[in-house]
Amino acid sequence: MRVNKMIQLPQRAPKTMSISVFSAAVFSLLLSFSAWSQSLVIEITQGVDNPVPIAVVPFQWSGVNALNEDVAQVIDADLERSGQFKSLKRSLMLSFPYQKDDVYYRDWQYLATEYLVIGQVLPTSTGGYQVDYQLFDVQRQDAIAGGRFSGGKNDLRALGHSVSDAVYEALTGLKGAFRTRIAYVAADKKVNPSYYKLLVADADGYNAKEILKSSQPIMSPSWSRDATKLAYVSFETNRPAIYVQDITTGQRERIKSFKGINGAPAWSPDGGKLAMVLSKDGNAEIYVLDLTSKRLTRVTKHYGIDTEPAWSVDGKHILFTSDRGGKPQIYQVTLDSGWVERLTFEGDYNARGSLTHDGRFLVLVSRHDDQFHIAVQDLQRGTMSLLTQTSLDESPSVAPNGSMVIYSTQVGGRDILAAVSIDGKVKFNIPANEGVVREPAWSPYLN
Amino acid sequence: MQVGNLSKIIASSVLVAFLTACSSTGETTDASASTQASQVAAEAAALAEAQALKDAQAQAAAQAQVEAQAQAQADANAAQQAANDAAAQVLAQQQQAQDAAKALAHVIYFDFDQSTIKAEFRTALNGHAAYLSQNPSARIVLEGHADERGTREYNIALGERRGNAVSRYLVVQGVSVDAIEVVSFGEERPVNAGHDSASLAENRRVEVRYINY
Numbered sequence: 001m002r003v004n005k006m007i008q009l010p011q012r013a014p015k016t017m018s019i020s021v022f023s024a025a026v027f028s029l030l031l032s033f034s035a036w037s038q039s040l041v042i043e044i045t046q047g048v049d050n051p052v053p054i055a056v057v058p059f060q061w062s063g064v065n066a067l068n069e070d071v072a073q074v075i076d077a078d079l080e081r082s083g084q085f086k087s088l089k090r091s092l093m094l095s096f097p098y099q100k101d102d103v104y105y106r107d108w109q110y111l112a113t114e115y116l117v118i119g120q121v122l123p124t125s126t127g128g129y130q131v132d133y134q135l136f137d138v139q140r141q142d143a144i145a146g147g148r149f150s151g152g153k154n155d156l157r158a159l160g161h162s163v164s165d166a167v168y169e170a171l172t173g174l175k176g177a178f179r180t181r182i183a184y185v186a187a188d189k190k191v192n193p194s195y196y197k198l199l200v201a202d203a204d205g206y207n208a209k210e211i212l213k214s215s216q217p218i219m220s221p222s223w224s225r226d227a228t229k230l231a232y233v234s235f236e237t238n239r240p241a242i243y244v245q246d247i248t249t250g251q252r253e254r255i256k257s258f259k260g261i262n263g264a265p266a267w268s269p270d271g272g273k274l275a276m277v278l279s280k281d282g283n284a285e286i287y288v289l290d291l292t293s294k295r296l297t298r299v300t301k302h303y304g305i306d307t308e309p310a311w312s313v314d315g316k317h318i319l320f321t322s323d324r325g326g327k328p329q330i331y332q333v334t335l336d337s338g339w340v341e342r343l344t345f346e347g348d349y350n351a352r353g354s355l356t357h358d359g360r361f362l363v364l365v366s367r368h369d370d371q372f373h374i375a376v377q378d379l380q381r382g383t384m385s386l387l388t389q390t391s392l393d394e395s396p397s398v399a400p401n402g403s404m405v406i407y408s409t410q411v412g413g414r415d416i417l418a419a420v421s422i423d424g425k426v427k428f429n430i431p432a433n434e435g436v437v438r439e440p441a442w443s444p445y446l447n
Numbered sequence: 448m449q450v451g452n453l454s455k456i457i458a459s460s461v462l463v464a465f466l467t468a469c470s471s472t473g474e475t476t477d478a479s480a481s482t483q484a485s486q487v488a489a490e491a492a493a494l495a496e497a498q499a500l501k502d503a504q505a506q507a508a509a510q511a512q513v514e515a516q517a518q519a520q521a522d523a524n525a526a527q528q529a530a531n532d533a534a535a536q537v538l539a540q541q542q543q544a545q546d547a548a549k550a551l552a553h554v555i556y557f558d559f560d561q562s563t564i565k566a567e568f569r570t571a572l573n574g575h576a577a578y579l580s581q582n583p584s585a586r587i588v589l590e591g592h593a594d595e596r597g598t599r600e601y602n603i604a605l606g607e608r609r610g611n612a613v614s615r616y617l618v619v620q621g622v623s624v625d626a627i628e629v630v631s632f633g634e635e636r637p638v639n640a641g642h643d644s645a646s647l648a649e650n651r652r653v654e655v656r657y658i659n660y
Binding site: 189217219220235238239240259260261263264277279283284305307308321327328349351352365367372392394395410413439 | 595596599603605607611628630632642
């Protein structure tokens with residue numbers, strides 16, 4: 001439960017924090033819990049065998065009013081969620097330094113911490129915040145990275161995620177994907193009236209925001225490249241239609257509503273096109289809509305089912321699911337030539353393929369022993385491995401840095417979201433506190 | 448009654464003519480006067496008779512017209528009644544046909560990842576086909592559904608394939624393509640929320656939904 005995650009305030013409060021500010025901080029934290037009622041809760045279920053010990057010291061705040069977010073806590077949770085780090089409990093910390101001169105390496109060596117993150121939050125002249133951070137290598141007794149992020153008054157958590165991204169990149173060489181979002185579909189059939197919702201939350205499950213609510217199914221959210229819009233399928237007219245909606249303004253446009261299927265929208269890497277599935281010409285086929293010229297081009301032509309388009313990194317190919325060989329498998333079509341090749345051969349049900357950012361790994365749903373798992377196929381080596389052992393796993397969506405895959409699964413008969421690292425070593429569940437949640441779509445990097 | 452009236456008119460005319468003839472001859476009782484009187488009387492009687500006949504004819508004609516009108520009205524009423532009866536019968540038949548169509552199975556079930564129409568559903572589909580071809584204004588939506596296994600968009604395509612299979616079956620039986628619309632909901636609208644194989648089987652279906660009968 002979220003309440004259990006209430007932060008532990010520093011035992012030794014920074015000098016500038018008065019008692020009144022301290023209690024104000026507790027009060028504002030309690031207030032913010034109610035706003036989280038629709039949020040997702042992350043439960044880490046599996047991490048790497050030897051996670052790297054790291055300490056994130058509470059950030060110093062020099063402003064007047066209490067902050068309603070604990071930036072260090074945000075960073076701590078991000079790094080833990082990656083499964084690659086084990087963060088030090090605050091209650092074990094011997095000191096709370098926030099600038100380089102106050103760091104006593106010996107204290108941190110004693111606590112077997114390998115890396116140390118310190119920082120401070122400063123108010124900006126425009127009413128927002130500036131976050132300064134520094135990362136130290138405790139063994140080498142040296143600063144590795146440091147920097148500054150600033151934002152508006154509602155951006156404190158986002159600024160924390162930016163620090164997490166920078167720390168993660170400095171320590172792993174891979175750009176962090178903590179300051180990203182997930183779109184997902186929630187449904188509750190047990191309430192009256194039953195509903196379907198499209199929601200967007202931060203990648204850590206916070207700040208869930210309703211984008212659309214309907215009495216009819218909502219499906220297949222897909223992010224625009226700039227992460228400002230979502231394309232999705234809604235049955236609100238009792239028939240499927242593809243919509244594009246600006247997630248900030250709420251403004252939306254119906255893109256296609258032909259007779260039959262209008263489904264599986266997928267934004268091209270250049271952001272100018274939308275691949276989709278239409279059955280207006282007889283059965284499910286892949287089409288590409290140029291969003292500027294509005295020109296619609298048919299890509300596949302086969303009496304079998306062709307669906308679930310996903311773009312290659314260079315935008316020159318489209319991966320899709322087809323049962324043209326008898327059973328669903330992943331194929332790839334080259335847009336210029338129309339040349340189609342089959343990519344998967346292992347197993348008799350492989351579907352909903354998508355590629356990691358580097359194009360090396362194909363993430364998909366694969367059936368083995370009548371169970372549906374998330375699998376990954378190394379396109380260089382041609383080997384397929386299963387990332388999940390649960391059944392009914394579906395809708396995998398890869399983080400923009402290729403590190404994690406978010407997907408939906410069933411636990412106790414309910415759909416929940418879960419995530420697994422691309423190497424299968426790290427797992428966490430993201431259950432919702434009402435109804436069921438499914439079809440997660442991980443956003444691109446936010447600008 | 449009409450004949451009675453006419454004889455009264457004639458009788459009274461003859462009487463009037465006779466009295467007139469008598470009065471014009473005064474008290475004279477000679478033969479010539481008597482003959483003259485009876486001639487006048489006869490003429491008057493003939494005149495009266497002609498007039499009476501004419502009147503009678505006119506009256507008869509009027510009467511006939513009234514009668515014809517009444518008959519026509521009666522005939523029209525009868526025709527209307529017959530038409531009403533026929534319409535009611537058609538309506539009743541239609542209602543019966545509609546009830547029969549309503550009584551048919553409206554859900555066709557399928558095997559996993561299959562869109563083959565099983566033999567057990569042909570009777571129901573034949574019934575729908577018969578109703579639809581006899582009632583050209585009837586419209587149906589075939590809602591295709593899949594169970595939760597497999598990916599969502601693939602299941603949308605699978606639901607449509609099932610809907611199309613049912614549509615083709617009906618068209619082959621003589622139903623107009625224009626009477627049918629196929630809409631697939633994939634796995635998004637299960638009828639049974641369970642996850643056991645019996646529940647899943649209930650969800651792999653095409654629902655025949657009449658928009659109008």
